[in-house]
Amino acid sequence: MSHAYKGFEPKWIKGEFPKNSYRSIFKWGDPLQIKIPKESLYKMLKETFHLDDEFFKEYKENLGFDKVEYDIPIKLKENQIKKFKEIVGEDYVRTDDYARLSVAYGKTMYDILRLRNKIVENIPDAVIYPDTKEQIEKIVEFCSEEKIPVYVYGGGSSVTRGVECTRGGISLDMRLRFNKVISFNEIDQTIVVEAGMSGPILEEVLNDAVKLFGAKRPYTCGHFPQSFEYSSVGGWVVTRGAGQNSTYYGTIDDIVIGQEYATPKGNIKTDTYPRKATGPDIGHIMMGSEGAFGVLTHVTLRVFRHMPETIKRFSFMFKDWDTAQKAAREIMQSEGGYPSVFRLSDPEETRIMLRLYGVDDSPLRHLFKVRNFKEGDMCLFLGFTNGEKGFSKNCAKVVKKVAKAHGGMSLTGIVTKSWEKGRFNDPYMRDTMQDFGIVTDTMECSVNWSNMSNVHREVRAYCKSRPDTICMTHMSHVYPQGANLYFIFIAKMSDPMEYKNYHAGILDAIQKSGASMSHHHGIGKMFGPWLEGYIGRNEFDIFRALKNHFDPENIMNPGGTLGLDIEENEKRFLRGKL
DSSP: OOOOOSSOOOOOOOSOOOTTBSHHHHSOSSTTOOOOOOHHHHHHHHHHHTOOGGGGGSOOSOOOOSBOOOOOOOOSOHHHHHHHHHHHOGGGEEOSHHHHHHTTOOSSHHHHHHHHTTOOOSOOSEEEOOOSHHHHHHHHHHHHHHTOOEEEESSSOOSSSTTOOTTOSEEEEOTTTOOOEEEEETTTTEEEEETTOBHHHHHHHHHTHHHHHOOSSOEEOOOOOTTGGGOBHHHHHHTTOOOTTHHHHOOHHHHEEEEEEEETTEEEEOOOOSOOOSSSOHHHHHTTOTTSSOEEEEEEEEOEEOOGGGOEEEEEEESSHHHHHHHHHHHHHSOSOOOSEEEEEOHHHHHHHHHHTTGGGSTHHHHHHHTTOOTTTOEEEEEEEOSSHHHHHHHHHHHHHHHHHTTOEEOTTHHHHHHHHHTTTTTHHHHHHHTTTEEEEEEEEEEEGGGHHHHHHHHHHHHHHSTTOEEEEEEEEEETTEEEEEEEEEEEOOOHHHHHHHHHHHHHHHHHHTOOSOSSSOOTTTSHHHHHHHHOHHHHHHHHHHHHHHOTTOOBSTTTGGGTTOOHHHHHHHTTOO
16 A cells, blocks of 8 residues: 655546446456555656656546447357357357457557557457356357357456457357366365466465365465466466466466367367376467467366465565676576575666665665665565475575575565565556556566576667666566566557557567567467567478367467468568568
């Protein structure tokens, strides 16, 4: 909760707004929850963008309170809609304006800017709310016969235009009914759920396993992306997602042990053995396919013992980015165990983190000066350990030893606790600032330790080439061989095309620097034009072959997903090369 402003405070949008409005679609999360910048952060934004209080006395963007209305005809035939109603029930097929738009866009800023400007495009003809795996299988079979495009909407937190229905057709909205637990196996320590299961419900069920399943102890899913509250298990799987605790629990690749898909070629079901040597892994072929091969229905997940009492929190300040990287690498290569959360911020993000999490108002601010830690150079490292009591304690001990050896100043676990309070609600701040024309969005990639500095330097150089633009970067999802670099940019921007061009430039910079195109956000339709250039033509032909096998009529999430069905000249155009 932010402290009251001492000076002028903008009139942030609070309270209720129309449930059938554009804002109800583009707003992040709970309709009644917002997050406002601390006053020190608000002052920094004014300085960065050369603004004053007068600028913030009036909203600069459409607030999105208008009722959703547009004139885009439905192309499905009456007999096709009737068939869908026969499969799922009369009440679970919708063709009204609001339902169609509600599943059309994700949460990248390009989506938000279009919705604020009432740019309605790429919507489905109908939204279907399935209840069972069998219903989905029948829908896919019928759509294959009728050549009707099929899209899937899970939690809606995609930042790659992954859910956008560029060819019309239908969208399967998994949130309403396809979100149940199928089975729980404490002996194997697994749970089977429907793909529409949300993160919070999954975690609540596992935490309550003793009561619900007669288990001996509570469990945890171990997967906590920032979008945790508004993302689905299916979304995690098809995009190869990663949670904030992945350095210990692993990414979704490590947590998923079985999958089932409905494809135009028939149903696919993988086994649930922990390891096998039976040729290429079909599970990994399907994982990350982003709906281009079929619809994910059931997922079997590994689960972990829930032991919050063993958590050991820590935070340190390092004098500069180079030293901080060396310390991070040594922690991961020391073989002393891996922390669960591992977040290292570069100097620019550190400067903003100190304001965001209240460190700038604490006595630590004066201690930094005494210890000669300079703002603009120093880097904040925070995290915590999980696991068995002895393991967790020893891992934290190793972290402390390495940090001290690299001149790190301990800030205790207080800073980490402050970060934890905002770890899932920071996205709420995007809406409050964007009402005044200030956009916030993210890009991320995977790097090795050996090219980390180069990638960090080159991508930041492009981001900062736009005048008066903030570019924060942190290292997360860390491995002995490298890490994820996560870029957050804040800019004064309102035009969707200006945003799209800037975004494309960042993707260009990531590719030219030699990093991966994505560590855990996936590819979708927004990153698709870059994918072949990243993995190579021969390698990309494998993706094409799989697409042709599972979906020869191209009905599964068509229109650029994974760059599969876009021509070369169109790729160049989308990348801004024409």
